[in-house]
Amino acid sequence: MKHVELVDRVYDRVKQMIFDQDLKPGEKIRQEKLAEKLGVSRSPLQKALQRLESELLIESIPRRGVIVKEISSKELIDVFELRAVLEGLSARLAASRLTSTQINKLKSCFEPFLSKTEIDYDDYAKADRYFHDQIMKWSGNEVVTRLEVLSNVHMNAYQAGLFRAPEETLPEHFAIIEALEKQDGNLAEKLMRNHIELSLDKLRNDK
Amino acid sequence: MKHVELVDRVYDRVKQMIFDQDLKPGEKIRQEKLAEKLGVSRSPLQKALQRLESELLIESIPRRGVIVKEISSKELIDVFELRAVLEGLSARLAASRLTSTQINKLKSCFEPFLSKTEIDYDDYAKADRYFHDQIMKWSGNEVVTRLEVLSNVHMNAYQAGLFRAPEETLPEHFAIIEALEKQDGNLAEKLMRNHIELSLDKLRNDK
DNA sequence: CTATTCTATTTTGTATTCAAAACTCAATAG
DNA sequence: CTATTGAGTTTTGAATACAAAATAGAATAG
Numbered sequence: 001m002k003h004v005e006l007v008d009r010v011y012d013r014v015k016q017m018i019f020d021q022d023l024k025p026g027e028k029i030r031q032e033k034l035a036e037k038l039g040v041s042r043s044p045l046q047k048a049l050q051r052l053e054s055e056l057l058i059e060s061i062p063r064r065g066v067i068v069k070e071i072s073s074k075e076l077i078d079v080f081e082l083r084a085v086l087e088g089l090s091a092r093l094a095a096s097r098l099t100s101t102q103i104n105k106l107k108s109c110f111e112p113f114l115s116k117t118e119i120d121y122d123d124y125a126k127a128d129r130y131f132h133d134q135i136m137k138w139s140g141n142e143v144v145t146r147l148e149v150l151s152n153v154h155m156n157a158y159q160a161g162l163f164r165a166p167e168e169t170l171p172e173h174f175a176i177i178e179a180l181e182k183q184d185g186n187l188a189e190k191l192m193r194n195h196i197e198l199s200l201d202k203l204r205n206d207k
Numbered sequence: 208m209k210h211v212e213l214v215d216r217v218y219d220r221v222k223q224m225i226f227d228q229d230l231k232p233g234e235k236i237r238q239e240k241l242a243e244k245l246g247v248s249r250s251p252l253q254k255a256l257q258r259l260e261s262e263l264l265i266e267s268i269p270r271r272g273v274i275v276k277e278i279s280s281k282e283l284i285d286v287f288e289l290r291a292v293l294e295g296l297s298a299r300l301a302a303s304r305l306t307s308t309q310i311n312k313l314k315s316c317f318e319p320f321l322s323k324t325e326i327d328y329d330d331y332a333k334a335d336r337y338f339h340d341q342i343m344k345w346s347g348n349e350v351v352t353r354l355e356v357l358s359n360v361h362m363n364a365y366q367a368g369l370f371r372a373p374e375e376t377l378p379e380h381f382a383i384i385e386a387l388e389k390q391d392g393n394l395a396e397k398l399m400r401n402h403i404e405l406s407l408d409k410l411r412n413d414k
Numbered sequence: 415c416t417a418t419t420c421t422a423t424t425t426t427g428t429a430t431t432c433a434a435a436a437c438t439c440a441a442t443a444g
Numbered sequence: 445c446t447a448t449t450g451a452g453t454t455t456t457g458a459a460t461a462c463a464a465a466a467t468a469g470a471a472t473a474g
Contacts, residue, residue: 005269006428032455041429042456050257054355062212063435063456078350081300085292093288143285143356148261213458239425248459249426270426270465 010040011048018057018068019155025070029058054148071156073203079153080200086150087132088193090139091176095185097140106131106177110170119166129154131173135180135192162203169195217247218255225264225275226362232277236265261355278363280410286360287407293357294339295400297346298383302392304347313338313384317377326373336361338380342387342399369410376402 014034017023035045049066052058056075060066109127113119132154136145157163172195179188221241224230242252256273259265263282267273316334320326339361343352364370379402386395 030455043428043430046254046457047257047427050254054261056350065436065456075350078348081296081348082293082350085296086289089288089292141285141288143263143282143289147354147356149350149354237425250458250460253427254457272426272466 006040006044007047007051010038010044011051013038014045014048014052015057018052023068025068027068029066029068031066051148055151056149057152071160073160073206076156076160076162077200077203079149079156080196080203083150083153084193084196084200086144086147087136087196088189090136090141090144091180091192092185092189093139093141094135095180095183095188098138098180102134102138103177103181106134106180107174110173110177113166113170121163121166124166125154125158125163128169128173157199160203161206162199164199164202172198213247213251214254214258217245217251218258220245221252221255221259222264225259230275232275234275236273236275238273258355262358263356264359278367280367280413283363283367283369284407284410286356286363287403287410290357290360291400291403291407293351293354294343294403295396297343297348297351298387298399299392299396300346300348301342302387302390302395305345305387309341309345310384310388313341313387314381317380317384320373320377328370328373331373332361332365332370335376335380364406367410368413369406371406371409379405 014023023029029049031042031045031049035042038045049058049060053060053066056071056079057069058066059069109130113124113127136150139145172191176188176191176195179191221230230236236256238249238252238256242249245252256265256267260267260273263278263286264276265273266276316337320331320334343357346352379398383395383398383402386398
């Protein structure tokens with residue numbers, strides 16, 4: 001059995017606590033208390049918190065402490081503006097690199113929904129996340145892949161009710177896959193960017 | 208006099224040491240030694256190192272230690288691909304937000320070079336950096352502004368000899384400013400992206 | 415001579431300790 | 445009644461301590 005660093009486990013657990021609202025937005029994190037609750041010292045906890053900060057999940061104010069962030073709609077807009085161009089880039093790069101196996105994986109993640117009359121939102125959200133994550137990974141640009149700010153967009157988007165209806169986005173996803181398959185990088189970029197900007201528009205209007 | 212956190216000072220100094228090659232690429236950082244040299248304990252040093260890692264300046268391998276990274280040309284390409292779309296985005300956003308004061312600042316940072324027959328590279332590099340940094344800041348997208356991976360591109364680019372001749376880039380800069388002034392976001396984006404992609408091409412060919 | 419095991423040393427990851435800053439809240443002044 | 449001060453408490457930032465893992469090098473086996 002492999003040894004996992006304490007920081008990593010603490011990181012996972014705190015992140016989960018934030019999503020589960022065990023730690024609520026705006027709430028101040030008592031480091032000593034939380035560390036004790038997790039059965040560790042403050043050292044690994046602080047490292048984990050520093051990571052979470054670069055993911056925009058918490059905010060650290062010097063000499064004041066760490067508070068759980070409520071992601072603002074302004075910030076979500078910022079992240080989506082970023083995503084639109086970044087994933088556009090990823091799609092463009094991926095177009096000239098994807099193997100047919102990878103293309104098939106993308107296809108088969110959405111194909112099940114074609115035959116369904118009623119689409120389960122959680123299932124679709126999971127497929128959506130896989131789709132976007134994989135294209136970034138397969139773009140070959142490791143710097144993009146590492147961007148921590150993007151880690152939680154899907155979660156945030158889902159929670160923010162930003163999720164567009166599968167009936168609306170399903171064809172967009174297939175159009176992107178088609179462009180990738182044709183190795184048309186420019187088209188793939190345009191479609192991906194547009195795909196995300198449509199969600200961005202929704203967010204801007206809802207606000 | 209304002210109190211500055213130790214981490215911040217340590218961060219600045221270590222970063223400087225890396226740029227000055229006091230810490231050489233590939234070299235392993237002895238935390239105890241370095242901490243002592245800086246007159247601090249390992250606690251603030253480790254935090255500083257964690258920050259530097261997200262800036263791609265060092266690499267931390269669990270249970271092995273921290274090594275100074277030699278940024279690979281692949282990684283520099285990745286960063287420039289990222290920059291091209293991100294700064295493109297920034298320019299587009301900035302176009303609809305910049306005040307005439309801000310436009311003038313951008314102009315006046317390059318105007319001195321118009322009259323010169325011989326352009327000092329260091330001066331021009333500084334102006335270039337100011338130009339790109341400010342447009343990102345003034346884009347209003349705070350998430351983009353915060354991206355740590357971008358912190359050192361200018362430094363890296365300069366060191367990598369990626370710096371294109373001022374005679375070549377000066378007109379590009381003014382063209383971008385003109386688009387910003389006309390509040391033509393799409394044009395500004397296109398020009399900015401192209402401006403960076405030209406450096407990217409140079410990097411790809413040099414490699 | 416090369417490869418392997420074992421021991422001593424170093425270095426990391428984590429826990430603990432401690433001083434200084436920030437907060438709490440009751441007492442006091444206006 | 446509101447604002448201010450100040451003692452006591454909490455919490456943070458930083459230093460120190462310590463155990464486990466990694467490393468280096470010597471001793472040993474082949």
